[in-house]
Amino acid sequence: MFLEILKSQERTTVKRQIKLSIKAHLPRSALILLLLLAICAIPFALAQSGSRGTNNRRVVNHAGQSRLPTKIIGPLRIPAFQILPVPIVPAAVLYDQLNNPGSAATSSQEAPDAPAFSDLTADDFVVPAGEIWSVTEVDAAGTYGNGPGPADNFNVFFYQNIGTLPGPQVYSAIAQPYVNNSGVFQVTLTAPAVLGPGRYWVSVQAHMNFTSNGQWFWVERTGRANSAAAWENPGGGFGAPSSCPAPGCPMPCPDCITWGIRQCCTGSPPGEPDQMFRLVGTTAGGGTPTPTATGTPTPTPTGTPTPTATATPSPTATATATPSATATPSATGTPTPAPGACTSYEAESATLAGGAVVLNCPTCSNGQEVGFVGSNSGTLEFNVSAATSGNYSVTICYLNGDAVRYALLSVNGGAGSPVSFPSTGSFQTVGSIQRTVTLNAGNNTLKFDNPIVGNWAPDFDRIQFNCPTCAAATLGNLSTRSFVQTGDDVMIGGFIVRGGGLKRVIIRAIGPELSQYGIPDPLQNPTLELHDGTGALIASNNDWQHTIIGGIITSDQVQQILNTGHAPGDPNESAIVANLLPGNYTATVRGVNSTMGVALVEVYDLNQFSGSFLSNVSTRSFVQTGDNVMIGGFIVQGTQSRRIIVRAIGPELGQYGVPDPLHDPTLELHDGSGALIASNNNWQQTVIGGIITSNQVQDIQNSGHAPSMSLLLFSKPRMARQGAQATDIKDVLKMPKAECRRRKGRQDF
Known part of the structure; x- marks a missing residue:
């Protein structure tokens, strides 16, 4: 419903578009009358808008113009817009x-x-x-x-x-x-x-x-x-x-x-x-890019990976988006499924026709998906090779933010079989269904389409054989080790759950058992608190063998902790098992009676095949030297690679009131063997070596997570130069183990 100003109508409703040439003809008295009528019509108009999808909301005289939020100006009565002069320097x-x-x-x-x-x-x-x-x-x-x-x-x-x-x-x-x-x-x-x-x-x-x-x-x-x-x-x-x-x-x-x-x-x-x-x-030519609006100073500063919820609209939304240059790639290769071997075919490497396009998808296996399949236009066809003829189970990896979508699956040009795709929770959450197809020995085609105009298939990530789930590379464990003090210098870890549905995790605060790994001065009795995105305390623990009931903890958790396979090795250490909705969370580690020492805070994903996933981890702690630098670890699970950015934040913490920030953090990334594979000191100057083979400044800026001061882009440990100490934040946005060292001070990783 919208207001129209038309010569042929006297009723007004809210409009999307208007016609200035007609408006110009209205005498002042008529305009006042129209405004009065609009005020009277609004309650009725708003009441009618509740009947979504019906004609009841259409209370507009359609003579001359449709019900739109658009105002028609007209070629002969364009207002004399004054094109402003170019501003003087410096603007x-x-x-x-x-x-x-x-x-x-x-x-x-x-x-x-x-x-x-x-x-x-x-x-x-x-x-x-x-x-x-x-x-x-x-x-x-x-x-x-x-x-x-x-x-x-x-x-x-x-x-x-x-x-x-x-x-x-x-x-x-x-x-x-x-x-x-x-x-x-x-x-x-x-x-x-x-x-x-x-x-x-x-x-x-x-x-x-x-x-x-x-x-x-x-x-x-x-x-x-x-x-x-x-x-x-x-x-x-x-x-x-x-x-x-x-x-x-x-x-x-x-x-x-x-x-x-x-x-x-x-x-x-x-x-x-x-x-x-x-x-x-x-x-x-240089400067400090604006951080994302959802950034928070502690514990997850500027931690917001790029979503793609709007990449593919609901069935009738923007059906004809302009295709990109990669809209119709040709098929590339036809790997042959072998018994017991997981064989995957990426949608973006298949044959696209009609309106189907390749879209960015950070949660998909190769960072891309195919959307706009259906509406009697877009089609997606995979070339598949089979060693022998017979029945094969194919797993279809897809994304669907609607209640359900449909497609026809045609094998080797045969009649299409209808396939329903339930919601995965959002257009950034990958789900899967399985179907049985009959393949010939050699090359085969599997084609998806929907011949009904206005009806869309889901977005497609890939199809695969002998792979029961569509889990791409995920972060299965996120952890940080640092020296825990008191007051502002306790260890604060943040993480984000994204996607749809609950994420089951275990969060641990480890201290005493670190001594068996040769780590000096471990925190002897760590306590653990879990806060939600509003800062509210939702769970706590002091000694994992004694459950504290309250918040989201409603029953004894000792057996649940044992069943995870991640029970702490010392009774003085703490742990919480939680089923978490998508959102931001903070875990705080302190020493009982204000004791100090080295501790490890970590979160394990207990169900990596659910619709939600861990997308970001950050830790704020006091970074010292020697064994008391900040060391962050993470585990990448799955069969695909995972593109991540690892950041060491120090100087910009000052703007959030964090005292004694680390002014010049450095960052190193080590693999599971301990080998150094990447390093950085000041993100605007790339250090070539290891897995870093080219300048990364543009990549860092394009990630949307460029530091405001000096930070690092891919996973690595942080260190301070010349033995300094301060507060630092370690940020892991989809990544592996890293350390941070620097002069004494606070830092965020």
Whole structure:
């Protein structure tokens, strides 16, 4: 539901798009009348919006224009947008597509009095390699409709790019001041958005009440730079447009509760794929990229791997995303399944046709998946070789964030058999089903499609034979050893559970048994606390053979701990078995009666084949020298490789109030034999050697986890130079054993 300003109608509803040329013809008295009618119509309109998927919510006179959040400007009555002069130094135009205005404008507004109609429009841009941008101002061409305005203020968001849509948010600025300069809204950022090289999305969103002020619309642009603009309406108030005439849009048009292609989500006119905007600020060849918005100083600073929840929309969302260069790779190789040997075929290496595309997928086996299979367009065909003819069990590894999706599986060109794919919890969680197929000796084809328009198959990671599960490489154990003191210098370990469903883990605080490995001064009686993402204490233990009931611990755990196979070797050590929902968690290790010594905190994944997984671990502790450096360990399990980043954080802890941060941490990575395989001192200068064969600065920046100060990118131990001591954080974002050494001080790993 949306407000329309049309010559042929007198009723008003909330709209996605408006027509400025028609608006200009309305006499002032008629506009006031329309606004009064809008106020009266809102309760009825909002009540109707509850009947999602029906025609009851459509209370618009459709004469002249469909029910869209788009305002039609018209070729002869385009407002005289003043193209602002280039700012003087030091500020400069970083990116400019404040040109070529289209005939329509799209709603992008936070409406506190009508939250179901709050929406976001976004467009993308690229920061060139070797540059770091500090964005201080965002200019957007816009107009008011269904009311006189003005906006109270503006919100500005920047996102990483996932496929052809916005991904994780990397910057958020709420309630920013602005100036309306003849239809160009100049929004000044109170804190600059600092962006390293890569593709990003910017969203400009007006904050104002609909009933009193109306709507704000962001003017569309003819011509396309990078991907087409995106739009989302999380509250679902608008519903799907009745028509979406832009080329490639599916029918029925998508209802974009999550990000989708704006032209299809709002029914925008063809030929207007972008938004008009300009970025102003400064640029440099180096600097400090803005950390992700979800970063937390302790225990998991900036620990947010790139998700792909929006990479593949629900069945009717953005069905025709622009394919990337890898959209239709040819098949590469046909390994032959052998009895007892796990043989895998990656979806991105299969044959793609129609609208099927390769997408990034951090949780998939090779970091990629295939989406947009189905809707009578996209197909995915595997070439499979069998040693002998017969029946084979094939495991299909897929991702599905909907309740269920369907596909036809055709073997060697035969009639397709329907296959249902239950939800895996999200489009970033890999699940599996098994089917029996009859193969011929030699080469065979397995093809997936869905011939029903608007119906989509799931995303595909791979298929495999003689592999009962789809578990790729996972982090099966995460641990850190350091010297535990008191006060701010206790050991604080953080980890993140991602995906869907519960993750069963055992968390341990080890001290006394370290002495049998020759480690001096072990902590003789460690205690363990587990906190959730809000900081609330949810479990605790002091001596694993005596369970403390409370929080998530509801019964004696001694037998459960024994059954895990990871029971501590000393009765004074602590352990907790927990079933954890996806989220952030913190484990704190202290000594009983404020005792001090070397301890180990660790978490074991007790069910690596569940829908959830351990994605990040970080530990904050006091780093000393000799045997008291910080040593982090992790175990990579599975049959695939795992790409990770290992960081040693020190200097930037000061901004979070952590005293005595380690000012110059170094990092080393050792394999299971103890051999040094990688090292780093200052992340902007790569140390070539071992598994590091090329400059990693760009890779670190592209990971979204570049340190604000000096940190390291892949797993390695941390050390301090010249015997210093301080606090440090060790961060493991999908990685192996590392150490950190430095001068005395605190550090986060």
